[in-house]
Amino acid sequence: MGRRVWFREVxxxxxxxxxxxxxxxxxxxxxxxxxxxxxxxxxERLPRQSMTAISPNA
Amino acid sequence: xxxxxxNPPHTAIGSRVPDDHLPPLGLLALGGPLIDAGHQVRLVDxxxxxxALATLVRDALSDHPDCILxxxxxxxxxxxxxxxxxxMVKDIQPATILIYGGVFPTYHWRDILAxxxxxxxxxxxxxxxxxxxxxxxxxKRKPLSDVAGIAFPDDLRxxxxxxxxxxxxxxxxxxxxxxxIDFSRYSYWGGKRAVVMQFSRGCPHLCNYCxxxxxxxxxxxxxxxxxxxxxxxxxxxxxxxxxxxxxxxPTSSKKAWRAFLDAMIAENVPVLIVGSTRxxxxxxxxxxLHLYRQAGVIRWLLGxxxxxxxxxxxxxxxxxxxxxxxxxxxxxxxxxxxMATWVAGFEDESLRxxxxxxxxxxxxxxxxxxxxxxxxHRWTPFFRIARDRKVIQxxxxxWDYKHQVLQMTRLKxxxxxxxxxxxxxxxxxxxxxxxxSCSTRIRSxxxxxxxxxxxxxxxxxxxxxAFWSATAA
Numbered sequence: 001m002g003r004r005v006w007f008r009e010v011x012x013x014x015x016x017x018x019x020x021x022x023x024x025x026x027x028x029x030x031x032x033x034x035x036x037x038x039x040x041x042x043x044e045r046l047p048r049q050s051m052t053a054i055s056p057n058a
Numbered sequence: 059x060x061x062x063x064x065n066p067p068h069t070a071i072g073s074r075v076p077d078d079h080l081p082p083l084g085l086l087a088l089g090g091p092l093i094d095a096g097h098q099v100r101l102v103d104x105x106x107x108x109x110a111l112a113t114l115v116r117d118a119l120s121d122h123p124d125c126i127l128x129x130x131x132x133x134x135x136x137x138x139x140x141x142x143x144x145x146m147v148k149d150i151q152p153a154t155i156l157i158y159g160g161v162f163p164t165y166h167w168r169d170i171l172a173x174x175x176x177x178x179x180x181x182x183x184x185x186x187x188x189x190x191x192x193x194x195x196x197x198k199r200k201p202l203s204d205v206a207g208i209a210f211p212d213d214l215r216x217x218x219x220x221x222x223x224x225x226x227x228x229x230x231x232x233x234x235x236x237x238x239i240d241f242s243r244y245s246y247w248g249g250k251r252a253v254v255m256q257f258s259r260g261c262p263h264l265c266n267y268c269x270x271x272x273x274x275x276x277x278x279x280x281x282x283x284x285x286x287x288x289x290x291x292x293x294x295x296x297x298x299x300x301x302x303x304x305x306x307x308p309t310s311s312k313k314a315w316r317a318f319l320d321a322m323i324a325e326n327v328p329v330l331i332v333g334s335t336r337x338x339x340x341x342x343x344x345x346x347l348h349l350y351r352q353a354g355v356i357r358w359l360l361g362x363x364x365x366x367x368x369x370x371x372x373x374x375x376x377x378x379x380x381x382x383x384x385x386x387x388x389x390x391x392x393x394x395x396x397m398a399t400w401v402a403g404f405e406d407e408s409l410r411x412x413x414x415x416x417x418x419x420x421x422x423x424x425x426x427x428x429x430x431x432x433x434x435h436r437w438t439p440f441f442r443i444a445r446d447r448k449v450i451q452x453x454x455x456x457w458d459y460k461h462q463v464l465q466m467t468r469l470k471x472x473x474x475x476x477x478x479x480x481x482x483x484x485x486x487x488x489x490x491x492x493x494x495s496c497s498t499r500i501r502s503x504x505x506x507x508x509x510x511x512x513x514x515x516x517x518x519x520x521x522x523x524a525f526w527s528a529t530a531a
Binding site: 006009010013017019020021022023024025026027028029030031032033034035037038039040041042043 | 164165166169182183184207222223224225271272273274275276434436437438439441442444445446447448449450451452453456460461462464465471472475479482483
């Protein structure tokens with residue numbers, strides 16, 4: 001927590017930022033849950049290497 | 059192709075108040091491979107100033123680039139600004155190809171492409187390989203549907219995504235475009251010349267609120283030797299004094315992290331390292347923490363998130379309050395600062411819960427605290443748990459973890475806000491430190507320290523100790 005950030009946050013809360021009393025639900029605001037798409041990529045799998053192949057002494 | 063990378067001016071408080079700025083690692087990570095593929099690349103970093111959007115757009119378009127890439131590490135709260143910039147670019151030079159990337163657009167690509175036509179392409183997932191393939195396809199007029207990991211409006215202007223891209227197996231295959239920045243402009247930790255780097259990407263743990271884990275998909279790390287060598291090169295060639303690790307969890311592999319520490323010690327450069335990790339890993343490495351310090355680590359941010367076991371179970375943190383406390387103690391013992399992140403704003407949290415959390419934090423006694431608010435992302439399992447909660451903040455620029463965005467059942471926003479502010483003040487003042495130093499001085503000298511109430515001094519250490527113990531239990 002920075003000192004200047006702390007005061008700016010207090011000032012922002014009191015003076016600048018506005019909040020709703022009756023807002024939409026989270027799903028209405030951002031859309032339906034998307035956790036089934038959580039992993040954005042597919043994993044590149046390397047062919048298994050034998051211990052001999054990866055040993056530094058091999 | 060002529061390509062401009064834009065780092066939008068972020069509106070979050072943490073970006074706006076400090077004098078220090080760190081380089082945009084994500085954009086530099088794309089810049090390196092693009093330069094190596096023969097493109098002419100330039101960075102416009104609008105965080106300085108911050109740059110007015112009109113100035114930023116004028117600068118970006120000054121040499122008539124073919125492509126503009128926009129991305130920001132705080133991608134949800136930076137989205138409205140990225141959208142504004144893209145709109146301004148398209149108004150002036152509609153032919154410029156606008157490419158957007160980062161965590162938020164990776165998941166919200168359908169909504170973004172349906173709501174606006176200012177972005178030509180969205181890069182989904184890590185972008186090093188994808189951006190090179192996309193720019194090559196554009197240049198050589200190859201079929202875009204063959205490029206994995208992108209989304210764009212199809213011929214009917216409907217959002218279309220190609221197959222997901224593959225995770226980069228060897229992170230050392232792609233280099234960071236360090237030549238794109240003037241190192242003297244970037245600093246951290248009170249003006250030290252600093253850069254952001256990643257030893258690893260992703261995290262093996264399954265905390266259900268984390269918006270990063272799924273983005274990186276699997277935990278991978280760079281070659282420890284090469285990573286240490288690059289840090290030493292940055293110090294020797296560019297005078298970099300501090301590395302801010304952007305990893306979610308760099309210490310996941312004890313073996314790889316130990317190899318990195320040994321390599322850093324062997325490089326013998328006075329570079330400082332700050333980053334984030336898990337308390338469990340610190341406790342695991344209790345016997346080698348002196349090597350952390352020797353390698354340059356001066357501060358760890360510990361994502362403890364909460365001090366309540368039930369809440370930790372709800373968010374599947376997988377840690378425990380005992381390891382959090384022990385990690386802070388071990389770090390202090392080894393001369394490493396601890397910064398605890400603590401999250402407030404869970405649905406049924408009450409003042410009593412906050413009081414309990416406060417007392418736990420006092421007992422943990424971290425050097426610094428970073429209080430954050432519950433901010434669920436749509437692609438995380440926690441979003442499903444919280445989906446029916448009411449939103450109180452519609453301005454996405456304030457979805458930066460530093461503003462309460464969801465309504466609570468028992469606390470009004472002002473109650474939570476001032477409770478959190480007071481907790482931050484109280485914890486950061488580290489009352490346990492004062493108790494220890496004062497009681498030591500009273501015991502040894504029979505004197506009262508500055509700031510010690512007369513009643514406490516008069517009654518000796520026992521009474522002052524009892525006072526703090528009562529709050530710390």
